Amino acid sequence: MVEREPGGAGHRQEAPAEPRLSCALVVGADGALGRAVAAWFLGHGWAVVGTYRNEARRQEAAAVLDVRSSGAAGRRLRWVKADLRRAAGAERAVAAGLRWQGRIDAAVHTAGLFATEAVVGGSWATWESMLETNVRTAFELAQAVVPPMREAGGGSLVLVAARAAARAGRGMGAYAAAKSALIRLGEALADELAGSGVRVNVLAPSVIDTPANRAAMPGASREGWRTPEELAAMIGWLALPEAASVHGQLLLA
Numbered sequence: 001m002v003e004r005e006p007g008g009a010g011h012r013q014e015a016p017a018e019p020r021l022s023c024a025l026v027v028g029a030d031g032a033l034g035r036a037v038a039a040w041f042l043g044h045g046w047a048v049v050g051t052y053r054n055e056a057r058r059q060e061a062a063a064v065l066d067v068r069s070s071g072a073a074g075r076r077l078r079w080v081k082a083d084l085r086r087a088a089g090a091e092r093a094v095a096a097g098l099r100w101q102g103r104i105d106a107a108v109h110t111a112g113l114f115a116t117e118a119v120v121g122g123s124w125a126t127w128e129s130m131l132e133t134n135v136r137t138a139f140e141l142a143q144a145v146v147p148p149m150r151e152a153g154g155g156s157l158v159l160v161a162a163r164a165a166a167r168a169g170r171g172m173g174a175y176a177a178a179k180s181a182l183i184r185l186g187e188a189l190a191d192e193l194a195g196s197g198v199r200v201n202v203l204a205p206s207v208i209d210t211p212a213n214r215a216a217m218p219g220a221s222r223e224g225w226r227t228p229e230e231l232a233a234m235i236g237w238l239a240l241p242e243a244a245s246v247h248g249q250l251l252l253a
């Protein structure tokens with residue numbers, strides 16, 4: 001738009017107002033899956049708010065993301081230091097997206113923690129930490145992000161559980177219980193939000209092909225492992241208009 005400057009002699013082209021970008025909040029954007037999710041959204045032109053807790057890990061992820069997105073990360077990615085086990089952390093992350101782009105169109109919860117421990121001789125502290133990191137973080141995210149999404153008329157919330165939730169094998173009790181609880185949280189939330197435009201889906205991957213898993217299982221066959229990129233593409237697709245009818249689903253990947 002060209003506007004005449006009041007009282008001015010000539011014309012001056014006003015800088016056009018920045019158009020609002022679709023905005024994704026990625027919890028744990030410095031993690032193996034989280035950074036692939038951030039890369040997917042950046043690659044599709046979205047603004048991304050990524051949460052992190054550790055500065056060294058954030059810097060490493062930021063460098064990778066900048067290369068993968070041909071420098072777009074510098075312009076369309078903002079980081080927020082936030083521990084989602086606390087309401088204040090979730091609120092800070094959501095507020096950053098709202099201040100920047102006016103709404104959050106997609107929120108992706110990739111925060112997670114894995115541990116193996118026998119039940120007998122094990123510690124309740126392990127169960128507590130599994131529940132705090134895998135479930136409470138999603139609970140706090142939902143408290144903070146659902147009201148503004150609902151007010152804006154919609155959005156996509158994706159929670160990342162695990163296929164291991166289906167049945168706990170030896171040593172997997174605390175982790176599988178926490179991921180089961182996360183799936184139940186997603187189901188209840190999806191029913192609560194039916195018809196609101198806010199869509200909630202849970203992705204349950206098998207083993208993800210991450211550097212940490214390659215190091216932990218050096219001799220293992222990687223058949224059936226999922227790459228972070230293929231999972232990120234599923235998560236990203238869930239935020240698109242094409243997925244408007246996908247709500248309350250558990251996607252086994």
Ligand SMILES: NC(=O)c1ccc[n+]([C@@H]2O[C@H](COP(=O)([O-])OP(=O)(O)OC[C@H]3O[C@@H](n4cnc5c(N)ncnc54)[C@H](OP(=O)(O)O)[C@@H]3O)[C@@H](O)[C@H]2O)c1
Pocket residue numbers: 027028029030031032033034051052053054057082083084085109110111112113114133137160161162163204205206207208209210213
């Ligand atoms: N890797 C697998 O094979 C596999 C298989 C099935 C499901 N999953 C699930 O997939 C998700 C991603 O896995 P991943 O391999 O990418 O894990 P990852 O590399 O460890 O990434 C997890 C991310 O969550 C963040 N996080 C942890 N606690 C948090 C908290 N309290 N508040 C905010 N952020 C927090 C981590 O930050 P910090 O670095 O600060 O802890 C990290 O950025 C997890 O939910 C995991 O359980 C993984």
